[in-house]
Amino acid sequence: KVEPEILGTGGGIKNVEDFWDKEPFLVTNSDILTDIDLAAVYKVHQTSGSLVTLVLHDCEPYNQVQVDDQWNITDIAKVNMTGRLAFTGIHVIHPEVLSHIPQGIFSDIIECYRELIRQRKSVRACLVTGHYWRDIGSIASYLEANRELAGNSFVIGPGCSVDSSVKLMDWGVIGGNSRLGKNVEVQRSVLWDGVTVKEGVKVVDAVVTSGRAVDRDLHGEIF
Structure with a gap:
């Protein structure tokens, strides 16, 4: 559902209350990468x-949750x-928890859990x-995850055209069917599918989304 105003981690779950049935449902943050x-x-x-069941692990500097011996x-x-x-x-949530989340306003699911406790x-x-x-x-953090998965090397997808003058430095990911022109430099960056990088452009510590044509230098940004 669309949220005209952001409802937060609790309000967003409440906003789709009519979707859930009587069974517990699993929620995961969209900005994590894991094989749990x-x-x-x-x-x-x-x-x-x-x-509620919260999935926990030992991960400094985020260790905030206290548990007992049970x-x-x-x-x-x-x-x-x-x-x-x-x-x-x-986390896995029983639908009963929804009654503890206010309707139509911003709310934090962790605050709801604190109240349940x-x-x-x-x-x-x-x-x-x-x-992982x-x-x-x-x-x-997105670039760091890609660096880990790429093994500190360059991963180049199928159907790419990479000019012989291109400099690929440190590590990177080049999505399928991308085009890298003359004297392009790519360093510690992720290019999604179908990206075109014009002649002489430098892409450093950046993320380029699918289908974009890059005609200027990028450094530390999403394009």
Whole structure:
């Protein structure tokens, strides 16, 4: 659904209340990249009988969630704290929780969870280890994820035309059917499919979206 005004992580879930049925549903942040087994997470929630299950891991500097020895969540701080765990952005929610979220206004789902904890409702943790997880909510973190997955090298998709004078430096990702003209320089950047980079242009620490024609130097931006 369209939100004429941003409703936040709680309000956005409430806004699609009519979509959910009586079964628990899984929500994941759109700005994370992970291979966490979501089916396994959902199964943990189903067997727990809790209202909410938050998927947690040890990830400085985001360790804000306190759990007890039964994996009940007892507190969610606003700063990193020693001995706590981090919320991955993945949670399974029972539809009953929707009644605790205000309608039509901005709300933070974490504030809703804090209130459920104060009311001694069942908010539980599912701990995951041995997985890949990265926040990709900024240009820097998005590029870092691509660097990791590219293995510090250049990945060039099928159907590309790369002039022999092009300089590819450090690492990068060139999407399929892209065109790189004479004396182009690409460094630590991600070009999606069908991108054209005009002659002499330098693309550094940037992201170029599908089908764009780049006719000026880019540095640290999304184009």
